Amino acid sequence: MGDGWQATTVLNRARRAVQRLxxxxxxxxxPVALAADVGSLIHTFTxxxxxxxxxVLAAASRYAATAQTAHEVKAALDQIATAHxxxxxVGVAAGTAGQAVxxxxxxxxxxxxxxxIADEALRRYAGELRTARxxxxxxxxxxxxxxxxxxxxxxxxxxxxxxxxxxxxPTTLRRAREAMDTILAGARTCLGAYEHVNRELxxxxxxxxxxxxxxxxxxxDTPPGFSVLDVAVISVQYLAADDPDRAVLDDAKLAxxxxxxxxxxxxERARLDALLTSLTDPLARSxxxxxxxxxxxxxxxxxxxxxxxxxxxxxLRTTFSLDTDNPATASGTAAYVDGTLIDQTDTTTCGxxxxxxxxxxxxxxxxxWLRTGRRPPGYDPPWLAHLTPAQWAAASYDERLTIVEQAxxxxxxxxxxxxxxxxxxxxxxxxxxxxxxxxxxDRNLTTTGTGYESVMIDDQDPSLLRDTLTRAAAAANAxxxxxxxxxxxxxxxxxSTIPRxxxxxxxxxxxxxxxxxxxxxxxxxxxxxxLLDGGGPALxxxxxxxxxxxxxxPTGDPR
Numbered sequence: 001m002g003d004g005w006q007a008t009t010v011l012n013r014a015r016r017a018v019q020r021l022x023x024x025x026x027x028x029x030x031p032v033a034l035a036a037d038v039g040s041l042i043h044t045f046t047x048x049x050x051x052x053x054x055x056v057l058a059a060a061s062r063y064a065a066t067a068q069t070a071h072e073v074k075a076a077l078d079q080i081a082t083a084h085x086x087x088x089x090v091g092v093a094a095g096t097a098g099q100a101v102x103x104x105x106x107x108x109x110x111x112x113x114x115x116x117i118a119d120e121a122l123r124r125y126a127g128e129l130r131t132a133r134x135x136x137x138x139x140x141x142x143x144x145x146x147x148x149x150x151x152x153x154x155x156x157x158x159x160x161x162x163x164x165x166x167x168x169x170p171t172t173l174r175r176a177r178e179a180m181d182t183i184l185a186g187a188r189t190c191l192g193a194y195e196h197v198n199r200e201l202x203x204x205x206x207x208x209x210x211x212x213x214x215x216x217x218x219x220x221d222t223p224p225g226f227s228v229l230d231v232a233v234i235s236v237q238y239l240a241a242d243d244p245d246r247a248v249l250d251d252a253k254l255a256x257x258x259x260x261x262x263x264x265x266x267x268e269r270a271r272l273d274a275l276l277t278s279l280t281d282p283l284a285r286s287x288x289x290x291x292x293x294x295x296x297x298x299x300x301x302x303x304x305x306x307x308x309x310x311x312x313x314x315x316l317r318t319t320f321s322l323d324t325d326n327p328a329t330a331s332g333t334a335a336y337v338d339g340t341l342i343d344q345t346d347t348t349t350c351g352x353x354x355x356x357x358x359x360x361x362x363x364x365x366x367x368x369w370l371r372t373g374r375r376p377p378g379y380d381p382p383w384l385a386h387l388t389p390a391q392w393a394a395a396s397y398d399e400r401l402t403i404v405e406q407a408x409x410x411x412x413x414x415x416x417x418x419x420x421x422x423x424x425x426x427x428x429x430x431x432x433x434x435x436x437x438x439x440x441x442d443r444n445l446t447t448t449g450t451g452y453e454s455v456m457i458d459d460q461d462p463s464l465l466r467d468t469l470t471r472a473a474a475a476a477n478a479x480x481x482x483x484x485x486x487x488x489x490x491x492x493x494x495x496s497t498i499p500r501x502x503x504x505x506x507x508x509x510x511x512x513x514x515x516x517x518x519x520x521x522x523x524x525x526x527x528x529x530x531l532l533d534g535g536g537p538a539l540x541x542x543x544x545x546x547x548x549x550x551x552x553x554p555t556g557d558p559r
Contacts, residue, residue: 003035011194011509015228018187019046021180038150042143045136045190049197051132060122063211067115072106075103099282114214121207128200134478136193142186149179202466203511209474210509218242223258225269252449252556253362253479258292271298275305283316284308290320291364295446300365300376307368308395319371320364322357324506328514332522332540338371340397343521345405350543351432351483351502352408353518355440356401359408359503363447370400381447383411383440412436419454432502434550437483441552450480451555457548459534468551469531474509475554481506484515485550486542489535500552501543515541 001125081101153175161294264272272292279285287308288301296304308316317325322342325334325381335342345355360367365376375392384407394400413426416436426433434454441452459465472482485499506523513526517540524541531548538544 003254010190011198013044014191015264016042017555018184018191021184021187038147038180042147042183042187045140045143045187047192048133048136048140049129051129051159051197053126053133055128056122056126059230060119060126063115063119063122066311067119070115071110074105074108074112077101077108081105084394088438110214114211117207117214118211120510121211123202123206125200129197131197132193132200132481135196137188139189139191139193144186145186146179146182146186148178149182153179169430181428194277196464199466200334203472203528204506206470206473207511209470213477222264223254225273226261240411247413253293256295256446256449257289268298271508275302277507279305279309281311281313283313284311287316287320287364289377293449294365295365295378296321296365296377300379303374303376304364304368307372307374320361320367320369322360322370324357324361324504324516327522328525329505330525332517332520332524334520334522335516337493338397340401341521342518344518345402348429348431349405349409350518351412351437351485352405352482354483354502354504355408355412355432355437356404356515357516358441358483359444361481362449366404370397370404373400381388382443383407386410408440411440412548434485434499434552436504437552448480448554452552453555454550454552456550459548462534463534465532465534465548468553469513470529471553472505472551473513473528476505476507476514478554479518480554482554483552484542484548486545487547487549489547501545503542518540518545519543 005070021038022122047441081098096459105352151541155175157164157168158168193246207269255328259270275298276285276288279288284305288305291301291304308319311319317323318337318343323337324342326333326335342357344350348397348515360370363381364377366381369375369379369392373396374396384404387403387407394403409428412432413436415421415423416426416439417424419435426436434456438454441448445451455468457465459469472484475482482505484503484505485501486503487498487500489497501519503518504516505513506516508528512526513528513531515524515526516522517524520540520543524539526541529537530536535547538546
């Protein structure tokens with residue numbers, strides 16, 4: 001995205017030039033010196049928005065060809081998968097030949113979807129770029145007309161029809177102002193063209209991160225002792241190559257898995273291989289591998305496998321995603337596990353609940369305990385270390401969810417009165433501070449796989465809002481949900497001007513965000529423009545709040 005940075009630089013210079021031209025136009029003192037001042041500024045608008053629409057369209061065509069090839073491959077694999085293949089094992093994680101072929105077909109479907117997204121995004125961008133360059137040409141024409149008029153603005157008096165060197169100041173100033181109005185209109189048109197491209201570059205980046213999520217099957221390294229077919233199954237089940245918004249494994253976590261497998265002794269690897277072979281559901285095998293990547297011991301992995309061996313695929317999906325990968329809708333899709341709505345315990349635990357959902361999706365041992373109440377041997381993550389035996393033995397899912405929400409609240413609030421740490425806690429009645437959220441995720445790097453940072457948002461700054469929401473889309477498409485703090489404005493009362501609620505961005509696909517709202521326990525789809533507008537109507541997905549205020553973003557730094 002090199003052109004994106006160039007466009008941003010030009011955009012900032014253009015904004016400053018328009019401000020300077022507007023100031024000059026309001027205070028014309030010396031029309032003679034005016035031309036020199038203007039000439040030094042309009043060079044800012046010489047170059048059109050960077051990029052060649054035809055070259056972008058050519059790139060789109062290559063993605064379209066890739067999509068067609070992937071479609072044909074998927075069709076062939078689907079045909080093979082319908083045949084009665086022998087039920088023989090073809091890999092450690094791949095299971096049977098039929099399962100491996102089905103995984104390859106799903107993966108090919110993911111590649112097809114990813115290529116089609118890129119094709120569509122690039123074609124749209126080419127059209128917008130062409131429009132912006134045409135607008136810039138119009139603006140440049142106005143600038144040139146205005147500069148020409150400015151050069152001819154000086155008028156002199158005639159005496160009895162005879163020209164004199166005496167300047168007609170009122171007429172000269174009027175003509176200079178008219179020329180400056182034309183110049184300023186041209187500059188603003190050029191600025192609008194640069195801003196247009198900057199907006200569309202952010203949109204293109206979001207769509208391409210969506211596309212990239214579907215291309216994982218082609219880029220996954222083969223972990224030690226695994227076959228290509230094993231990788232195919234991992235990509236579909238664990239990386240969610242057929243739907244990257246469901247992924248719980250980003251590059252850092254895959255690296256963790258590879259490192260853990262590489263460090264095992266032959267005897268340990270034999271134990272793990274036997275364990276994986278004993279599980280008939282590819283999703284179950286992938287969940288065990290995700291636990292290994294998150295730091296589980298072999299004993300804990302064996303405990304996990306024994307606990308999930310008889311679970312159906314739907315039970316596995318629901319249990320280990322906390323049902324937040326259920327297809328979202330504009331009106332909301334409720335997340336239930338074992339009959340319990342996954343929602344916040346009280347009005348102050350929206351942040352805690354969002355973080356618990358994030359952690360449970362990356363830590364299968366936590367999700368297992370929430371569902372079954374069975375604590376894996378030696379399972380004692382730092383943020384749960386203070387739980388009593390009675391709490392670990394809580395009888396119902398609802399009780400256990402309440403316990404971990406309150407535990408998470410303690411973890412995020414202790415010593416967090418101020419960003420960077422404090423001897424004093426953040427007040428419990430004020431919920432979860434964003435820097436506390438980032439800190440607790442940082443302190444669980446083995447589980448999260450990445451560092452986190454809290455970023456304040458001014459949603460009246462369109463550029464900042466676009467940048468942060470683009471990063472959020474990229475994170476969600478890589479399998480890292482993003483906590484988003486929202487609130488109101490002064491029209492709702494002074495206390496609404498600060499963050500009042502926390503939701504979780506869990507996905508992004510074709511211009512639509514997926515957001516989990518802990519106050520309702522629902523997953524919502526939200527068109528990106530409703531977030532990018534800033535201060536729009538109250539949204540159910542935001543708990544009926546209107547303004548993004550703060551966001552907790554992955555840094556991509558495993559530290």
